[in-house]
Amino acid sequence: MPVIVLLRHGVSTANTAGTLAGRAPGVSLTEQGVGALEDTLRMLPQRHFSHLLHSPLLRCEQTARIAASTIDADSVEAVDDLIELDYGEWTGRSLKDLGSEELWKTVVEEASKARFPGGESIAEAAERAVSRVRTVVDGLRADEHSDEEQRARSEDDREGSVTRWAMLVSHGDIIKAIIADALGMPLDDFQRISVAPGSFTVIDFSGPRPILTAMSVTAAGLSEGSAPGGGGLK
Numbered sequence: 001m002p003v004i005v006l007l008r009h010g011v012s013t014a015n016t017a018g019t020l021a022g023r024a025p026g027v028s029l030t031e032q033g034v035g036a037l038e039d040t041l042r043m044l045p046q047r048h049f050s051h052l053l054h055s056p057l058l059r060c061e062q063t064a065r066i067a068a069s070t071i072d073a074d075s076v077e078a079v080d081d082l083i084e085l086d087y088g089e090w091t092g093r094s095l096k097d098l099g100s101e102e103l104w105k106t107v108v109e110e111a112s113k114a115r116f117p118g119g120e121s122i123a124e125a126a127e128r129a130v131s132r133v134r135t136v137v138d139g140l141r142a143d144e145h146s147d148e149e150q151r152a153r154s155e156d157d158r159e160g161s162v163t164r165w166a167m168l169v170s171h172g173d174i175i176k177a178i179i180a181d182a183l184g185m186p187l188d189d190f191q192r193i194s195v196a197p198g199s200f201t202v203i204d205f206s207g208p209r210p211i212l213t214a215m216s217v218t219a220a221g222l223s224e225g226s227a228p229g230g231g232g233l234k
Contacts (some may be wrong), residue, residue, distance in 0.1 A: 002166070004066045004167075006203070007164065007169045008170065008175055009029065009062070013027055018119075019092055019093065020098060021092070022086065024091050028062060033197065035086055036198050040097075040200065040219045041067060041200075042202055044071065049074070051074065053136065055169060056078040057171075063169050064078075064169045071167070081131065083189055103117070107191075112186070112187040118177055122190075140166060171196055175201060176190045180193060182210035194216065198218060198220075
């Protein structure tokens with residue numbers, strides 16, 4: 001019974017500056033971001049996780065480190081599939097300025113056709129992230145079957161099936177793409193989803209179809225973003 005928790009990194013220096021951080025080095029959590037993240041992690045519905053995977057970028061490493069001090073994770077690993085979109089020439093630019101770019105309309109309305117100049121396409125990023133989620137889910141299911149076999153050999157074990165949880169720490173657009181896939185939404189509609197910095201989202205993969213059980217949960221509510229669920233491309 002696999003369950004995935006998607007944790008967006010906490011409020012970063014780029015979030016507060018209104019810039020598109022992308023893969024720029026040195027973008028870290030703010031003091032406010034750390035405090036808000038710690039408050040939110042106390043609301044998690046689960047404490048034991050089979051895996052804690054995170055983007056290798058600093059703000060996600062910091063977020064994963066804070067999460068690891070709050071939960072009990074069997075393994076912690078940085079994985080490239082969860083890294084932020086490569087925004088190419090847009091990296092580090094002001095979101096306000098980017099709104100006037102001709103490509104911006106495509107990013108918002110036809111995301112599947114958007115490729116950032118000198119960088120990655122949204123479709124490519126979505127594919128690698130969703131593929132990683134499926135790999136993690138398959139692994140959790142394999143672990144579950146192993147547990148069932150062990151219980152079958154033990155006459156004294158009367159426990160029911162075990163739910164296996166994994167936490168993936170990543171970035172806004174990556175998490176939105178994973179949510180859209182779980183809901184069967186076209187990638188072109190993924191900008192209709194918003195996840196706040198430092199928020200967690202829960203997707204239950206135990207049935208024939210993924211079930212979104214919680215999205216963009218933060219202890220601070222709407223105060224972490226100017227819109228419900230947080231901001232957009234950050």
